[in-house]
Amino acid sequence: MASPIASRGSLAPLFEPRAIAVYGASSDPTKIGGRPLDFLKSSGFDGALYPINPKAAQIQGLPAFATVSAVPGPVDLAIVAVPAPGVLAALEDCAAKGVCGAVVLSSGFAETGGQGVAWQAGISALARRTGMRVVGPNCMGLISVRRRLLGTFTPSAAGFGLVPGRISLVSQSGAFGGYCLSLIRQRGLGLNLWITTGNQCDVDVADCITHFAGDDGTQVIVAYLEAATDKDRLVAALALARERGKRVVVMKVGRSEAGAQAAASHTASLAGSDQVYEGLFRQYGVWRARSIDELFDVAYACSVNAPAPLGRRLGLLTVSGGVGALMADVASDCALDVAPMPEDAQRRLKELVPFCGPRNPVDMTAQLVNDLTLFGSNFQIMLEEGGYDVVVAFLSSVGQVMELSRSLLEQLQAVLRRFPDRAVVFSSLASPEVRRMYEAAGVLLFDEPTRAVRAAAALVYFAEQSRRAAQADPPPALPAGALPPPVRAINETQAKTILASAGIAAVPERIAADEDAAAREAAALGYPVVLKIASADIAHKSEIGGVIVGLADEAQLRKAFRTLTQRAATHAPQARVDGVVVARMAERGVETILGVVRDPVFGAVVMFGLGGVFVEAFQDVAFRVAPFGVAEARAMIGEVKGRVLLRGVRGQPPADEDALAAALAALSVYAARHTDGIESIDINPLLVLPRGRGVQALDALIVPTTGAA
Amino acid sequence: MASPIASRGSLAPLFEPRAIAVYGASSDPTKIGGRPLDFLKSSGFDGALYPINPKAAQIQGLPAFATVSAVPGPVDLAIVAVPAPGVLAALEDCAAKGVCGAVVLSSGFAETGGQGVAWQAGISALARRTGMRVVGPNCMGLISVRRRLLGTFTPSAAGFGLVPGRISLVSQSGAFGGYCLSLIRQRGLGLNLWITTGNQCDVDVADCITHFAGDDGTQVIVAYLEAATDKDRLVAALALARERGKRVVVMKVGRSEAGAQAAASHTASLAGSDQVYEGLFRQYGVWRARSIDELFDVAYACSVNAPAPLGRRLGLLTVSGGVGALMADVASDCALDVAPMPEDAQRRLKELVPFCGPRNPVDMTAQLVNDLTLFGSNFQIMLEEGGYDVVVAFLSSVGQVMELSRSLLEQLQAVLRRFPDRAVVFSSLASPEVRRMYEAAGVLLFDEPTRAVRAAAALVYFAEQSRRAAQADPPPALPAGALPPPVRAINETQAKTILASAGIAAVPERIAADEDAAAREAAALGYPVVLKIASADIAHKSEIGGVIVGLADEAQLRKAFRTLTQRAATHAPQARVDGVVVARMAERGVETILGVVRDPVFGAVVMFGLGGVFVEAFQDVAFRVAPFGVAEARAMIGEVKGRVLLRGVRGQPPADEDALAAALAALSVYAARHTDGIESIDINPLLVLPRGRGVQALDALIVPTTGAA
Numbered sequence A, B: 001m002a003s004p005i006a007s008r009g010s011l012a013p014l015f016e017p018r019a020i021a022v023y024g025a026s027s028d029p030t031k032i033g034g035r036p037l038d039f040l041k042s043s044g045f046d047g048a049l050y051p052i053n054p055k056a057a058q059i060q061g062l063p064a065f066a067t068v069s070a071v072p073g074p075v076d077l078a079i080v081a082v083p084a085p086g087v088l089a090a091l092e093d094c095a096a097k098g099v100c101g102a103v104v105l106s107s108g109f110a111e112t113g114g115q116g117v118a119w120q121a122g123i124s125a126l127a128r129r130t131g132m133r134v135v136g137p138n139c140m141g142l143i144s145v146r147r148r149l150l151g152t153f154t155p156s157a158a159g160f161g162l163v164p165g166r167i168s169l170v171s172q173s174g175a176f177g178g179y180c181l182s183l184i185r186q187r188g189l190g191l192n193l194w195i196t197t198g199n200q201c202d203v204d205v206a207d208c209i210t211h212f213a214g215d216d217g218t219q220v221i222v223a224y225l226e227a228a229t230d231k232d233r234l235v236a237a238l239a240l241a242r243e244r245g246k247r248v249v250v251m252k253v254g255r256s257e258a259g260a261q262a263a264a265s266h267t268a269s270l271a272g273s274d275q276v277y278e279g280l281f282r283q284y285g286v287w288r289a290r291s292i293d294e295l296f297d298v299a300y301a302c303s304v305n306a307p308a309p310l311g312r313r314l315g316l317l318t319v320s321g322g323v324g325a326l327m328a329d330v331a332s333d334c335a336l337d338v339a340p341m342p343e344d345a346q347r348r349l350k351e352l353v354p355f356c357g358p359r360n361p362v363d364m365t366a367q368l369v370n371d372l373t374l375f376g377s378n379f380q381i382m383l384e385e386g387g388y389d390v391v392v393a394f395l396s397s398v399g400q401v402m403e404l405s406r407s408l409l410e411q412l413q414a415v416l417r418r419f420p421d422r423a424v425v426f427s428s429l430a431s432p433e434v435r436r437m438y439e440a441a442g443v444l445l446f447d448e449p450t451r452a453v454r455a456a457a458a459l460v461y462f463a464e465q466s467r468r469a470a471q472a473d474p475p476p477a478l479p480a481g482a483l484p485p486p487v488r489a490i491n492e493t494q495a496k497t498i499l500a501s502a503g504i505a506a507v508p509e510r511i512a513a514d515e516d517a518a519a520r521e522a523a524a525l526g527y528p529v530v531l532k533i534a535s536a537d538i539a540h541k542s543e544i545g546g547v548i549v550g551l552a553d554e555a556q557l558r559k560a561f562r563t564l565t566q567r568a569a570t571h572a573p574q575a576r577v578d579g580v581v582v583a584r585m586a587e588r589g590v591e592t593i594l595g596v597v598r599d600p601v602f603g604a605v606v607m608f609g610l611g612g613v614f615v616e617a618f619q620d621v622a623f624r625v626a627p628f629g630v631a632e633a634r635a636m637i638g639e640v641k642g643r644v645l646l647r648g649v650r651g652q653p654p655a656d657e658d659a660l661a662a663a664l665a666a667l668s669v670y671a672a673r674h675t676d677g678i679e680s681i682d683i684n685p686l687l688v689l690p691r692g693r694g695v696q697a698l699d700a701l702i703v704p705t706t707g708a709a
Helices: A035-043 A084-097 A115-130 A174-187 A205-213 A231-243 A257-267 A274-283 A292-303 A321-333 A343-352 A374-386 A402-416 A432-440 A449-470 A492-501 A515-525 A554-571 A613-618 A630-639 A641-647 A657-673 B035-043 B084-097 B115-130 B174-187 B205-213 B231-243 B257-267 B274-283 B292-303 B321-333 B343-352 B374-386 B402-416 B432-440 B449-470 B492-501 B515-525 B554-571 B613-618 B630-639 B641-647 B657-673
Strands: A019-023 A048-052 A077-080 A101-104 A133-135 A141-144 A149-152 A163-171 A190-196 A220-225 A247-252 A314-318 A390-394 A423-427 A444-446 A509-512 A529-534 A547-551 A579-584 A590-599 A603-610 A621-625 A678-688 A695-697 A700-704 B019-023 B048-052 B077-080 B101-104 B133-135 B141-144 B149-152 B163-171 B190-196 B220-225 B247-252 B314-318 B390-394 B423-427 B444-446 B509-512 B529-534 B547-551 B579-584 B590-599 B603-610 B621-625 B678-688 B695-697 B700-704
Touching: A019 A035, A019 A084, A035 A048, A035 A149, A077 A084, A084 A101, A084 A115, A115 A133, A163 A174, A163 A205, A163 A292, A174 A190, A174 A220, A174 A292, A174 B321, A190 A205, A205 A220, A205 A231, A220 A292, A231 A247, A231 A274, A231 A449, A247 A274, A247 A292, A257 B321, A274 A621, A274 A630, A292 A444, A292 A449, A292 B449, A314 A321, A314 A374, A314 A449, A321 A390, A321 A449, A321 B174, A321 B257, A343 A374, A374 A390, A374 A402, A390 A449, A402 A432, A423 A449, A432 A444, A444 A449, A449 B292, A492 A509, A492 A529, A492 A678, A492 A695, A492 A700, A509 A515, A515 A529, A515 A554, A515 A579, A529 A554, A547 A554, A554 A579, A590 A641, A590 A657, A603 A630, A603 A641, A603 A657, A613 B641, A621 A630, A630 A641, A630 A657, A641 B613, A657 A678, A657 A695, B019 B035, B019 B084, B035 B048, B035 B149, B077 B084, B084 B101, B084 B115, B115 B133, B163 B174, B163 B205, B163 B292, B174 B190, B174 B220, B174 B292, B190 B205, B205 B220, B205 B231, B220 B292, B231 B247, B231 B274, B231 B449, B247 B274, B247 B292, B274 B621, B274 B630, B292 B444, B292 B449, B314 B321, B314 B374, B314 B449, B321 B390, B321 B449, B343 B374, B374 B390, B374 B402, B390 B449, B402 B432, B423 B449, B432 B444, B444 B449, B492 B509, B492 B529, B492 B678, B492 B695, B492 B700, B509 B515, B515 B529, B515 B554, B515 B579, B529 B554, B547 B554, B554 B579, B590 B641, B590 B657, B603 B630, B603 B641, B603 B657, B621 B630, B630 B641, B630 B657, B657 B678, B657 B695
Parallel strands: A019 A048, A019 A077, A077 A101, A101 A133, A163 A190, A163 A220, A220 A247, A314 A390, A390 A423, A423 A444, B019 B048, B019 B077, B077 B101, B101 B133, B163 B190, B163 B220, B220 B247, B314 B390, B390 B423, B423 B444
Antiparallel strands: A141 A149, A141 A190, A509 A579, A529 A547, A529 A579, A590 A603, A590 A678, A603 A621, A678 A695, A678 A700, B141 B149, B141 B190, B509 B579, B529 B547, B529 B579, B590 B603, B590 B678, B603 B621, B678 B695, B678 B700
């Protein structure tokens, strides 16, 4: 486990240096050691620049120094481009000089194996020892657009060409970071800070997110992440970003098996399960993009100063009925509420354009061409009477004409002065000038209408996450009498006893050592009952016929007892059998599965899914890092497609989701408390009874960690 | 039902006119009657132009005529922009002159209701009577890029700005068509023909698809469709397009409830169920796009002369491991096979770049910058030894540099000469010149890597569809002894008898009128048996407890008989009860649901889904228009997510998918034969037994059409 976040030095010297030394500076501006110097000189960086090269008196017109210690003034940042074998010595020099931050561009470290691994370990040790923050090695460097600081050799930075803005980006991969930089330039997105972390010998993605979270110039954090190395730092970073109201948009590859294998072989590190990341991102209000287009669409949407939508109600205003219907389709995919206009308001809209579509989408038709003021009047009625939280307006190619676009924007602003809490997203093919005019007014503009709708959905998501974060959702307290986890294999009744002590109710059941005891217990519980073999050595009872259900009376029970003992003797002769479990027949309810697994990165992780074939055949499950509160558990339940079964299908009553959420939260607290002692917990099924009647664990397995015994 | 396709006149005069008359031609080039003339004059259309306007001697510098009959030479196409009340008279003039095609831009017809409806009916009648093909009214007109014919008033056509190419587009919606035109210009896509059909009084989307299918200059057909009016024409059009090897990409809105409502209110026509369209598109190898970006990405992919991939094996070549993993994720979403390179080949790749990722994605790393020939050598090994059908190569921003791009293309072509059947999709930010160079070489180029992968998936889809279309898949013959559908309500045993006669096997069962008969039949079938109330008046037996399963002997059977008769008397006293059904207890198998419904547009439609909650809770179903063959049935089964259950989960053996497909095809043939007599058929469940053991209809309901009795 790495040192806690507080003890790590700030990244400020990296992004706010007064002076920069370039180690291995070259006179050839196409070389890795020449390019950053060339970029820094030509971009207009306002600090001092010191080429470090023992073999030259001057590099690219600047006086060169043999080592950084020879530099007369202070140096805050060193960019290191010497060959791998010389990097550590260069960094020692820097530390001696009091340099606070270094970026190591050189490759030939852990990624190549062999001696490189040792060299990289040396850099890590130096960083820890001296407190100097080191980026890389094997990275593409960093950029501060405001400072015109191009501390990178990526060709994508050539000629600067960057617009200052509120997006900051961190990429573990240099190639990915460079490609993104090109895209950012092509799209004209406003950028603040940019950094690639490469081998992450010291500074990792989590550090950068933390830095961005504390940076006033950053509103949106874009992160490309391959594998987290430190749960606590990443969680702390995401929590800080959320607390500071920054929007975090991530690209985390490895969703599929092929993708995960590619990512693993690429990073040579054991990533946690992808589904755990998915859960973590939802837990901390992060948007996970599935494509690079989406990554920057969402980043762009969050970088413009649009109000956070108050709810999911989406108004659609269009000049094309067809595009209106298309936007409604995509809005439904995004679970936005395309609520219809009130009847009265529909009549008012019909007065404006008799043949319009007034319902929602509101179709102004081509009449807009004849009367541009229809836009303002339609829009006003939609906000006034439709009460939409966010409106997406499709205007075809109007944005290509500045004159028309200005008129539309003025109408829009006149209405928004009365409804300052409503967000608006435009979709139109548009000239760059029109785009900038709209963005300056806090109105998003997308060429393509479905991308506009998806951006609106992202705004809604972040707004919901902010509201959720504002409400306390502490994990519940662990019950006072909660039993510790076992140190060796236990049977299901013992497992359920432990879980019950932790707050997860089980079906009433007893263990009976012999046939007569079984009959007594059954009579006490009341028929009909279920009989199951009780043995810590038989984990999957049903596979050997070790469960007999629906026993209606004592005769059936006694016969079943003999059958079970016979089967255990036949199929599992080595198993130590404690007798049988006599349980009351379960009521009707919805079968769910709750699990706990130990993730190599994130520790205790709780899994939830519907019972039956849903988990096995569809992988329809949700994960969360433990511990969490009841509201988080509720969100988790909501993510599972099979959730419809809990709402009551085929005439069944709605299930007790409150009790289910409480059980999930309780399980997470228990799992987090005993992370080191528990290998896994499997409650399968947990029966969710009708609303108000709770849950019952019908079967449970707790596997202790092998080292724990 | 409209007249068969063969009797309808060709659309050639619309797109290949020698001379055009513009009715309602205006001197003001911003007016609806002035703009087409202005466009046609300035675009360089090579035919004669005749403004028709009784009030002027000259319009926009051309001699004007009072009516088309006054025009000296022949006129093939009339563009009509006079106000609605005068349109019919203008068209009568045209017909008298022998004009073969007319485009009515004017609005004020069916879309406004009232008198407009009658006017439009008049146009339809005229078109039918004279054979003149009429586009519109209330449409945006048409374009032939090759002829530089801008028969439209959409501002999107101003200044021409169109590149000739192999994509032809038809849009029911004028606004959608205009927006697409702007997009096509912005993306620089090659366009051939463009048409909007508006109110479709005569020419509809299906006619245009048929025309495009027969047009040598068209390779890709893009269609925006709101609602089909004539199944036979649409099906014939799609079949012809497939036969001629044209790729069809559609945007059909109304997937969601909100979208469908929007589409319905917009077109004021009863669209068939969206899921039926979905089935139809798959049946005829059409790609349905979910966004406008996707619509044109796929159209673009099909318009470039890339080879049709021979299979689903996808090779990924990348300069960024991260983007490689991202592409692998998206490839998995698209069900492409990211198969690994053989071990030997991986060793060869490692020799080229020791620290590369050799598996697939193949990561060339930034080494490519130092040695550009790595691209060709990696690519060659991938084709040679990986045997990939299609390769997507991510090259970051290399496409912005012509020199590098040319080198890569030359290397690529050298390899492709040896593997001319492999398709390649590039992803790189690229200059327009580089893009054109690659396209000319049959290499697709996308800025964004996930869009490149999705385009590759579209190429694979179309190639598979072509192969499938090349293999005969006739619907099976209806069995000679197939019984006709009932003319009034029948009980389930009668329904199963009819279905069995049509080739869909049922569980062995008998009807017994009284208790003794039931006992005799049960003895003949063999215990255990199921007992069910037999009544044509009780459609949902299980809701009144009308089914008792697992009867082990005669005593249980007799008791159950009395219980059932009692329940029927209590819960359905009016029902006429035929006795009970005695059926052999079903074996273990997978429960599926087969259905037939009558779609308002498409007639008899067959539905398939898994039993249990899948259909009800997840709408996990597939549709096909009847009739179809066994291969189509197999494709249908493959579309359902619950299909995994048929493959055998939880230790169950794989189910008999052959028999299931045969039952679906047989049902489709029966339904198509008796479309007019059947309101619906519901086989729920159809039990699919383990492989080689067939299927059994356990319950069935046939509802005859009310008019049929």
